[in-house]
Amino acid sequence: MGLRRSWAGFCLGVGLVLVLVACDVGAGVEEPSLAFDENGTLFINATNRVVVNGVDVQALAMAFSAASSSLDALIELQRELNPPQFEQHAISATMDGSRSACAADLDGDGFLDVLSTNYLQHQISWYRNNGDGSFSDQIVITNTSQSVWYATPADLSGDGQLDIVSVWHNDMIAWYLNTGNGAFSPEPMIITTDVKAGRSVFATDFNNDGYTDVVSASMDDDKIAWYRNNGNSTFSAQIIISTDAVEALSVYAADLNNDGFADVLSASPGDDKVAWYRNNGNGTFTNQIVITTSADGPVSVYAADLDGDGHLDVLSASYLDNKIAWCRNNGNGTFSEQLVISDAADMAYSVYAADLDNDGHLDVLSASYYDDKIAWYRNKGNGTFSDQLIITEAANGAYSVFAADLDNNGDIDILSASYLGDGIAWYRNDDPVAHFFRST
Numbered sequence: 285m286g287l288r289r290s291w292a293g294f295c296l297g298v299g300l301v302l303v304l305v306a307c308d309v310g311a312g313v314e315e316p317s318l319a320f321d322e323n324g325t326l327f328i329n330a331t332n333r334v335v336v337n338g339v340d341v342q343a344l345a346m347a348f349s350a351a352s353s354s355l356d357a358l359i360e361l362q363r364e365l366n367p368p369q370f371e372q373h374a375i376s377a378t379m380d381g382s383r384s385a386c387a388a389d390l391d392g393d394g395f396l397d398v399l400s401t402n403y404l405q406h407q408i409s410w411y412r413n414n415g416d417g418s419f420s421d422q423i424v425i426t427n428t429s430q431s432v433w434y435a436t437p438a439d440l441s442g443d444g445q446l447d448i449v450s451v452w453h454n455d456m457i458a459w460y461l462n463t464g465n466g467a468f469s470p471e472p473m474i475i476t477t478d479v480k481a482g483r484s485v486f487a488t489d490f491n492n493d494g495y496t497d498v499v500s501a502s503m504d505d506d507k508i509a510w511y512r513n514n515g516n517s518t519f520s521a522q523i524i525i526s527t528d529a530v531e532a533l534s535v536y537a538a539d540l541n542n543d544g545f546a547d548v549l550s551a552s553p554g555d556d557k558v559a560w561y562r563n564n565g566n567g568t569f570t571n572q573i574v575i576t577t578s579a580d581g582p583v584s585v586y587a588a589d590l591d592g593d594g595h596l597d598v599l600s601a602s603y604l605d606n607k608i609a610w611c612r613n614n615g616n617g618t619f620s621e622q623l624v625i626s627d628a629a630d631m632a633y634s635v636y637a638a639d640l641d642n643d644g645h646l647d648v649l650s651a652s653y654y655d656d657k658i659a660w661y662r663n664k665g666n667g668t669f670s671d672q673l674i675i676t677e678a679a680n681g682a683y684s685v686f687a688a689d690l691d692n693n694g695d696i697d698i699l700s701a702s703y704l705g706d707g708i709a710w711y712r713n714d715d716p717v718a719h720f721f722r723s724t
């Protein structure tokens with residue numbers, strides 16, 4: 285009722301104002317107008333100033349927007365001058381042969397644990413996160429009969445708990461069932477033995493049936509292949525995607541063309557190819573589509589939207605030219621030429637992306653073997669990157685880098701595996717700019 289009454293009064297008021305305004309407009313100036321919609325929102329259109337009670341509202345709006353863009357510029361400057369610092373903490377310091385480390389909640393307590401492989405000890409292990417970024421002693425999941433290159437967490441059984449998929453030195457891809465609270469079945473469940481020198485695995489649902497499938501890269505048969513999850517904890521026979529990835533060393537999957545199906549990416553140092561295979565959506569993939577051959581010895585591939593345009597770009601680390609580089613996804617199934625982020629990662633072996641300084645742009649991380657370095661490259665937000673920012677040069681024989689919030693304080697920490705004795709370590713993110721803006 286009250287609404288209706290004021291509505292009527294409002295219409296009357298607007299009518300009067302319109303008359304007054306109309307009388308006052310000179311020649312050559314477009315008539316200003318006032319209008320309102322059904323909700324009573326008032327629209328004022330004028331080609332010149334709009335003054336409300338003596339205040340020029342457009343000038344006011346422009347002053348506000350200038351102030352907020354200079355605040356953005358100030359924050360950006362702060363980030364450049366004052367990037368996050370990282371403090372190294374050992375998780376397992378004594379072991380030779382650490383090959384990979386990644387983080388996932390293996391026991392379902394809400395904290396990210398660490399999963400690692402040790403090539404020389406033939407072990408897949410995990411370290412329980414106590415909730416504050418301190419970790420349990422090594423818990424050996426299995427002593428394997430061959431060296432293990434890599435293991436990744438994935439729910440293959442569909443029970444909501446993360447199982448583990450592993451790739452063995454010679455000819456095997458096998459998984460271990462999480463039986464609850466981070467206990468794993470001790471016996472490997474074989475997915476395939478049809479790989480020659482398996483080097484990399486990735487798990488995702490390729491046919492959108494709700495079950496997580498597996499893809500592998502193997503070096504001695506130049507093969508990228510996948511294994512369909514039957515939904516009953518068994519897998520299809522090997523389905524070959526390509527044998528055109530010479531000495532295939534790294535495989536990753538992500539939806540690169542935004543059609544809802546996960547595509548496959550590979551890096552093969554034998555032919556210097558970073559390539560992709562488009563998922564046709566019917567259980568088949570296209571032939572190999574080469575993205576670039578400008579990486580000399582690509583050994584690690586990753587996908588992330590680095591320029592924030594909604595299309596996943598492709599990152600690579602190449603060990604013969606020490607390069608961390610990316611190719612921009614043009615959004616039409618093609619990629620830009622290689623854009624080099626750094627060539628200062630001596631024997632670059634691993635690449636990853638995460639927003640380390642909390643500015644909404646994904647930064648890039650690298651691990652390099654010869655200079656024992658874990659480093660990052662700050663994304664300035666327009667697809668350009670800072671120079672290399674060194675996190676440590678004491679990751680002896682760095683093979684792998686990963687990023688996740690390990691101490692549960694809202695910023696992203698870093699995890700490394702080093703082969704020559706420094707084992708598994710993490711680096712606590714201390715970002716003064718982010719903490720300042722969070723606390724105000």
Ligand SMILES: *[C@@H]1O[C@H](CO)[C@@H](O)[C@H](O)[C@H]1NC(C)=O
Nearest residue numbers: 320321322323324325326327
């Ligand atoms: C008026 O408000 C209603 C309810 O909030 C909304 O659904 C409608 O779109 C609005 N009309 C206009 C022209 O904004």
Ligand SMILES: *[C@@H]1O[C@H](CO)[C@@H](O)[C@H](O)[C@H]1NC(C)=O
Nearest residue numbers: 316317318319327328329330
């Ligand atoms: C006011 O200006 C906008 C944008 O130019 C235009 O779409 C709208 O029709 C105008 N309204 C009136 C009442 O003149």
Ligand SMILES: *[C@@H]1O[C@H](CO)[C@@H](O)[C@H](O)[C@H]1NC(C)=O
Nearest residue numbers: 407423424425426427428470
């Ligand atoms: C793995 O081997 C170590 C040392 O040989 C042994 O102490 C441990 O019990 C084994 N663990 C498993 C899960 O087999």
Ligand SMILES: *[C@@H]1O[C@H](CO)[C@@H](O)[C@H](O)[C@H]1NC(C)=O
Nearest residue numbers: 513514515516517518519520
């Ligand atoms: C699992 O499913 C596949 C495909 O439907 C079927 O061939 C196989 O017999 C099943 N295995 C078991 C152990 O249920």
Ligand SMILES: *[C@@H]1O[C@H](CO)[C@@H](O)[C@H](O)[C@H]1NC(C)=O
Nearest residue numbers: 563564565566567568569570
């Ligand atoms: C899958 O889709 C592709 C591309 O549309 C088509 O060429 C191919 O024949 C299809 N294969 C099957 C088995 O349906």
Ligand SMILES: *[C@@H]1O[C@H](CO)[C@@H](O)[C@H](O)[C@H]1NC(C)=O
Nearest residue numbers: 613614615616617618619620
């Ligand atoms: C894809 O986009 C890029 C960049 O905009 C353009 O240069 C190229 O011609 C496009 N290619 C196709 C096949 O549409």
Ligand SMILES: *[C@@H]1O[C@H](CO)[C@@H](O)[C@H](O)[C@H]1NC(C)=O
Nearest residue numbers: 360364664665666667668669
């Ligand atoms: C990207 O942003 C940085 C920092 O603001 C600036 O120096 C650089 O010129 C920009 N580059 C491009 C291509 O816009």
Ligand SMILES: [Ca+2]
Nearest residue numbers: 489490491495
């Ligand atoms: Ca599936």
Ligand SMILES: [Ca+2]
Nearest residue numbers: 539541543545
């Ligand atoms: Ca796709």
